[in-house]
Amino acid sequence: MNKATRTTSLRQHKLTFLKDNNNSLQLQTRSQSFKQNISISPDKKSQISPTKQNSVFLNGQLLTRPRSKYNQQANLSTTKLQDSQKMFLIQQAQQQQAQQQRSEQSPALHRKQQSDKVLKYDLPKISPIKARIPIKQLQSDMNQLDLFKREQIKQNLIKSAYTKSQAGKNEDNLTKTNQDSFISLQSFKDNMSLFGVCDGHGQEGHKCSQFIRDNLPKNISSQLSQSPSSITESISKSFIRTNSQLCNAEEIITTFSGSTTVISLIVDDTIYTANVGDSRSIICRLQSNGVKTAISLSNDHKPDLPQERRRIEQSGGRVEPYIDFDGSSLGPSRVWLKSEDIPGLAMSRSFGDKVAASCGVICEPEILTHKIQEGDLFMVLASDGVWEFLSNEQVIDMIYPYYVQDEGNAACVRIVKESIKLWKLNDTVIDDITIVIVFFNKQK
Structure with missing residues (x-):
């Protein structure tokens, strides 16, 4: 040999x-x-x-x-x-x-069994040989460890999310096209979750809300990749970019159509809520004395708010309610052109709405931050079909028993049914109703 x-x-x-x-x-x-x-x-x-x-x-x-x-x-x-x-x-x-x-x-079953065996994140293992490598070369491992920790925070924070959307009815009691859309992305990007509600209005409002639902998350993800250190700036740029894409879309006529949007982006234990219009986001906190309080994560953008009215009037618009033939005021304050009774928009910020945008209605979001604390139980995002006749406190009181029993779907059904009942009692139409409920795990 x-x-x-x-x-x-x-x-x-x-x-x-x-x-x-x-x-x-x-x-x-x-x-x-x-x-x-x-x-x-x-x-x-x-x-x-x-x-x-x-x-x-x-x-x-x-x-x-x-x-x-x-x-x-x-x-x-x-x-x-x-x-x-x-x-x-x-x-x-x-x-x-x-x-x-x-x-x-x-x-399919085989792929699921194999994926269940694999951890999503592996903790970095530094060998004795690798320990002698300069610290700069170990930075990737430390970034992986940091990502693992943040992912654990997110998994420990969010228990589950639930959604429900139901079309309203017109004066003839006929079901109309649902112009609402919602966003529910529990695993949105790295250590982030994204939830939102879009409420369309106008003849092509449903197309507007669906366009925002499909494109706003993509733009946010893209902007965050470019500027990961500035979350609020990335969100604001994403809203403006999405609005530009919507107004330039050939298949959607946005002259008198648009959509409100409220989103809540959860990064680690911080909630960034961006709002355009009168959809709303709130959070329920249980105090140490057992009292529940509703904390607003967004503000409704009504035209008669001093700051909003000032901007509209400086842009050549006017703010007043609808005036009938007898000269009586009907309904909420609306946005009109200086010399014409159009468009009559009941909010001061929105996506689309080209005519309203010419007299001071903007798509720039108001962004508020909230640090999740001990006692924060769940978050609610909903269109104005819910908030028209229900207060923040009434909503959290109705949801709380379902949170205790971990019945999120039943909580959504309860809110929708209660909203429909109040619309029937107070109006001749029923608005579209959409709600997103996010249950949190108990924070230590």
């Missing part, structure tokens, strides 16, 4: 490939306690790398075998293997065959 041509180290044992007169390879393992020869057939010698062998210890001995895809075909010499080692190889082959059969019978 000729001189050894290659030697490599694996788990402190030496693997030596030897070539005999028949030009076949022989793998020899050497250690202080064990010495074993394994013959490898010539047709496999080009497929097996000595640095990628799959080695195991069994009964104090080192068993070296080719990779799993060759287990059933490799020509291993078993003359000196113990019975337990033979059983090990047989069992491995049987398990692989059974696993392959299961995957062929139910590919």
Whole structure:
């Protein structure tokens, strides 16, 4: 037998490939306690790398075998293997065959089982060799550890999220097109979650709200990637960019159509709420004395607010309610052109609405931040179909029993039914109603 041509180290044992007169390879393992020869057939010698062998210890001995895809075909010499080692190889082959059969019978189930076995984030393991590397080279591992910690915060913070949207009815009691849309992305981006409600209005309001639902999250994600340190600025730029895309969309006419939008972006334990219009976001906090309070995460943008009215009037618009033929005021304050009774928008900020935008209605969001504290139980985002006749306190009082019982879907149904009942009692129409409820785990 000729001189050894290659030697490599694996788990402190030496693997030596030897070539005999028949030009076949022989793998020899050497250690202080064990010495074993394994013959490898010539047709496999080009497929097996000595640095990628799959080695195991069994009964104090080192068993070296080719990779799993060759287990059933490799020509291993078993003359000196113990019975337990033979059983090990047989069992491995049987398990692989059974696993392959299961995957062929139910590919979806197999993928789910495999994904359940894999951790989403692996904690960095710094070896003694790596510990001698300069700190700058270890920065990627530390970033991974930081990401893992933030992901754990998010998972521990949000328990679950629930949604429900129902179309309203017109004066003839006929169900109309639902112009509301909602956003519920619990795993939005890295350590972030995103929730929102869009309330469309006008002839093509449903198209506007759906466009915002589909494009605003993409723009926020893109802006955050470009400027991860400035979350509020990224959100504001995303609103403006989405509005520009909406107004330039050929398939949507936004002359007298648009949509309100409120979103809550949760980053670690901080909520960034951006609002345009009169959809609303609140949070329920349970005080130490057992009293529940509703904390507003957004402000409704009504035209008669001093700051909003000032901007509209400076832009050439006017703010007043609708005036009927008798000169009586009807309904809330609205935005009108200086010399024409259009568009009559009942909010001072919105997406779309090109005519209203010409007289001071803007899409720039008002962004408020909230640090989640002990006692914060759940968050609610809803269109004005809910807030028209229900106060913040009434909403959290109705939801709280369902939070205790962990029945979020039932809580959504309760709010929708109560809102419909009040619309029937107070108006001839029923507005579209959309609600998103986010349950938090108890904070320590």
